[in-house]
Amino acid sequence: MAVIKTMATVIERPGEAAFREITLTPKRDDTVVCQTTMSAISTGTDMKTYHGMQHPEQCYFPLVPGYENMGVILEEGSYASGLKKGDRVMINECRKYMDCCAAWGGGTKLVHKDSDNAGGAGDPLCKVPDNVSDKNAVLAYLACVALKGVERFDLKSTDLVCVFGAGMVGISAMQILKIKCPGITVIAVEPDPFRQAIAAYYADYIMTPDAIGITKLLDISNGRKADKIIECSGNPQVPGMLYKYIKDGGWKDDDEPGHIHLNGDYPEKLLFDYYHRWFVKNVNLSMSCAIKHRGKNEILQWMSKGKFNTEHLPIEIWDAGKAKEAFDYQHKKGVDCFKILFDWRNV
Helix, strand or coil: CCCCEEEEEEEEECCEEEEEEEEECCCCCCCEEEEEEEEEECCCHHHHHHCCCCCCCCCCCCEEECCCEEEEEEECCHHHCCCCCCCEEECCCCCCECCCEEEECCCECEEEECCCCCCCCCCCCEECCCCCCHHHHHHHHHHHHHHHHHCCCCCCCCCEEEEECCCHHHHHHHHHHHHHCCCCEEEEECCCHHHHHHHCCCCCEEECCCHHHHHHHHHHCCCCCECEEEECCCCCCCHHHHHHCECCCCCCCCCCCCEEEECCCCCCCCCCCCHHHHHCCCCEEEECCCCCCHHHHHHHHHHHCCCCCCCCCCEEEEEHHHHHHHHHHHHHHHHHCCEEEEECCCC
């Protein structure tokens, strides 16, 4: 059986990234072979992995990080029977390699995508519309994560929704709320001025997560506070104090309680404030992980029709061979670097 190797982004150990060869799993009868043209560093999951903050039952080092990648089909396979050679596709997860871990395996030049290593039915290949750029096809993935969270809400046009965190998931949630429920009021809650400026293009109001922000929220809502909150920051210190921002309610049968949805990837334990401060809120609390597979096509179609806008997002594009330098740069810049995409065309 032929051994097939490919160049890959590899995190060798916490704080050390590399660009080197790894070995793909053997091709099967259903394998689709893809070639990556563009991928990304997730400032949440990938940087958590880079910092050694993943739980050991999830992954080990060395590993291939990533899940935000797109490319072109080189060889057709029954895993994606409706797709053809030459199709541009969202590729995303590959969960198995022969000589390293996948966490979650979206950083390779060649990809073998099949029923053995594709990460389950929830993350299939998805064809990219001709008028959607490679860049946007990569950015569509985290928007799918936000979509899954937003769909937990029973939205009303009269709702006031706070979105905590103005990274890619939070910015996506702001847009999806507007698409799903025109007329809804969206408040971005973000402490960083750089990201506040980005969020201003997508939210109705911007506020900080502090006493000044709560005062602003009371003013905007006429004292009611938020009907719904979607937490997208991934900061483990945030969920436990969200009761301060959600409305009171649920005391009568026709009095809908507030709803808080946790949509972040939290690297540490969540610590909630005293129970009595939560108990009197009667709040609905939910959470979600990853995506729904139909979300890929839904986000891509919104992009194709001009409904989902990424033009205000400060994206940096790096050569894929600069993985070591890019991860180090993202580590040092933190929230001051919104998103790094890797260009694989010259690899």
